[in-house]
Amino acid sequence: MNAHDLSTTLVPSDLYLEIQQFYALQLKILDRGDGEQWARTFTEDGVFQAADMPDPLVGREILVKAIERQSARHEGLVLRHWSGQLTVERIDDDTVRAQSYVMVYVTPDRTLLSGEVHFRHHTLCEDELVRANGTWLVRKRFVETDGEYK
Amino acid sequence: MNAHDLSTTLVPSDLYLEIQQFYALQLKILDRGDGEQWARTFTEDGVFQAADMPDPLVGREILVKAIERQSARHEGLVLRHWSGQLTVERIDDDTVRAQSYVMVYVTPDRTLLSGEVHFRHHTLCEDELVRANGTWLVRKRFVETDGEYK
Amino acid sequence: MNAHDLSTTLVPSDLYLEIQQFYALQLKILDRGDGEQWARTFTEDGVFQAADMPDPLVGREILVKAIERQSARHEGLVLRHWSGQLTVERIDDDTVRAQSYVMVYVTPDRTLLSGEVHFRHHTLCEDELVRANGTWLVRKRFVETDGEYK
Numbered sequence: 001m002n003a004h005d006l007s008t009t010l011v012p013s014d015l016y017l018e019i020q021q022f023y024a025l026q027l028k029i030l031d032r033g034d035g036e037q038w039a040r041t042f043t044e045d046g047v048f049q050a051a052d053m054p055d056p057l058v059g060r061e062i063l064v065k066a067i068e069r070q071s072a073r074h075e076g077l078v079l080r081h082w083s084g085q086l087t088v089e090r091i092d093d094d095t096v097r098a099q100s101y102v103m104v105y106v107t108p109d110r111t112l113l114s115g116e117v118h119f120r121h122h123t124l125c126e127d128e129l130v131r132a133n134g135t136w137l138v139r140k141r142f143v144e145t146d147g148e149y150k
Numbered sequence: 151m152n153a154h155d156l157s158t159t160l161v162p163s164d165l166y167l168e169i170q171q172f173y174a175l176q177l178k179i180l181d182r183g184d185g186e187q188w189a190r191t192f193t194e195d196g197v198f199q200a201a202d203m204p205d206p207l208v209g210r211e212i213l214v215k216a217i218e219r220q221s222a223r224h225e226g227l228v229l230r231h232w233s234g235q236l237t238v239e240r241i242d243d244d245t246v247r248a249q250s251y252v253m254v255y256v257t258p259d260r261t262l263l264s265g266e267v268h269f270r271h272h273t274l275c276e277d278e279l280v281r282a283n284g285t286w287l288v289r290k291r292f293v294e295t296d297g298e299y300k
Numbered sequence: 301m302n303a304h305d306l307s308t309t310l311v312p313s314d315l316y317l318e319i320q321q322f323y324a325l326q327l328k329i330l331d332r333g334d335g336e337q338w339a340r341t342f343t344e345d346g347v348f349q350a351a352d353m354p355d356p357l358v359g360r361e362i363l364v365k366a367i368e369r370q371s372a373r374h375e376g377l378v379l380r381h382w383s384g385q386l387t388v389e390r391i392d393d394d395t396v397r398a399q400s401y402v403m404v405y406v407t408p409d410r411t412l413l414s415g416e417v418h419f420r421h422h423t424l425c426e427d428e429l430v431r432a433n434g435t436w437l438v439r440k441r442f443v444e445t446d447g448e449y450k
Binding site: 010011013016017084085086087099101103119121122146147 | 313314317318320321322324325327328378380381382383384405407408409416417419435
Binding site: 024117 | 269296
C-alpha cells in the first residue's frame with residue numbers, strides 16, 4: 001500500500017477526519033458488543049479476514065454471529081479497542097484504503113478491587129472503505145495480530 | 151449519548167479538531183501537575199464527577215486542590231494521560247458532548263535504571279463542553295474507570 | 301514551549317492534520333525498519349537528540365545507520381510506535397514546533413503461541429518541523445524517555 005510512503009499526497013482534512021471518526025464510532029460499537037450495529041458498519045457483502053482465520057467472514061449475518069460469540073467470551077471483562085497511526089489512501093471519490101494500528105485491552109469487571117488492565121494484543125488493520133449514504137462502510141478488512149504464528 | 155451511533159451525523163472537521171486539540175492540551179497540563187491552569191480548563195462552576203466519588207468536585211478552587219493532592223501522591227512518578235477514540239455530539243453552536251477513552255500511565259522517575267511503564271487504568275470520559283472566549287471549557291465531566299467496583 | 305498553554309491559539313485544521321498524518325507515516329516507516337526512507341523525513345542536516353545520548357545524530361547518512369543498528373537489535377520483534385497528544389505551535393508559514401507523546405511496544409514474532417505485547421517505554425518528542433516540497437521534514441528532534449536517569 002503506497003499510502004504509507006511519504007511521497008504519497010496527504011489526503012484532505014475532511015476525508016481524513018471522516019475516516020478517523022468512523023473508526024472511533026465503529027470500535028466503540030464493538031466494545032459495547034452490539035453485533036447488529038457493528039455489522040451495519042460493513043457493506044451487505046462485507047468481508048472480514050484475519051491472518052489466522054482459515055476462511056473470511058462474509059456478509060452482515062455472519063459478522064453479527066461472530067460478535068455474539070466474542071461477547072460471550074468477554075463476559076465479565078471491559079473490552080477496549082484503540083485505533084491510531086491512521087494513514088489513508090484515496091482510490092476514488094467513494095473508495096479509500098485505510099491502514100491503522102489497533103490496540104486491544106481488557107479489564108476484569110465487577111471486582112471488589114480495581115481490575116488490572118491487560119494488553120491483549122496489537123494488530124495491524126487494513127481496510128477498503130466505501131462511501132454510502134453519507135457515511136463510510138467497510139467492504140473488506142484484513143487484520144493481522146502482532147507476533148502471531150504465520 | 152446518541153453520538154456513538156453511526157446514524158449520527160459526523161461533526162465538521164474544525165469542530166472535531168478543536169475538541170481534539172483541547173484534550174491534548176488539557177491532559178498535558180494535568181500531567182505537568184499544574185492545578186491552577188487545569189482548573190481554568192473548566193468553567194467557573196465546572197463539575198468533576200467520578201463513578202467512585204461520593205460527591206462531585208464543583209468549582210475551580212476545589213479542582214485546584216484536588217490536583218495538588220494528586221500531584222503529591224505522584225511524587226517521583228512521570229504521569230501520562232492519553233485521550234483517544236473521541237466522538238463528539240453537537241448540542242448547539244457553543245455546546246458539545248464529547249466521549250473519549252483515556253489511558254493513564256505512570257513511570258517511576260529518578261531511577262538509575264530505566265523505569266518500567268505501569269498502565270494504571272483505563273477510563274471512559276464523558277464531558278459537556280462549552281465555547282467561551284475562543285476556547286472550550288468543561289462544564290461537566292463524568293469519569294468511569296474500567297473494572298471499578300460499582 | 302507556549303503551545304501547551306490553553307491561552308495559545310489552536311492551529312488551523314489543515315495544518316494540524318498535516319502534522320498528524322506526518323507522524324502516522326513517519327512512525328510506520330520506522331516500525332518497518334526502513335532507514336533510508338526514515339532519514340528522508342528529516343532535512344539533509346536534520347538533528348536527532350535523545351536526552352540520554354552524549355551527542356546528537358546529525359545528517360541523513362548518520363540517521364540511516366542509527367536505524368540499521370536499531371533494526372538489528374529488533375530482529376524477531378514486531379516494533380510499534382504510537383504518536384498522540386499532539387500539540388502544534390506555528391512559528392511561521394513553513395515552520396512549526398510540535399510536541400507529542402510516543403509509546404513504543406514490541407511483540408516477539410515467529411512464535412508458535414501468540415506473543416505478549418511489551419510496553420517498552422513512553423517518550424516525550426519535541427520537534428521543529430519545516431515545510432519543504434509539499435511535505436514536512438524534521439529539522440530538529442529532541443526525545444526524552446519517561447523515567448530515564450538524567
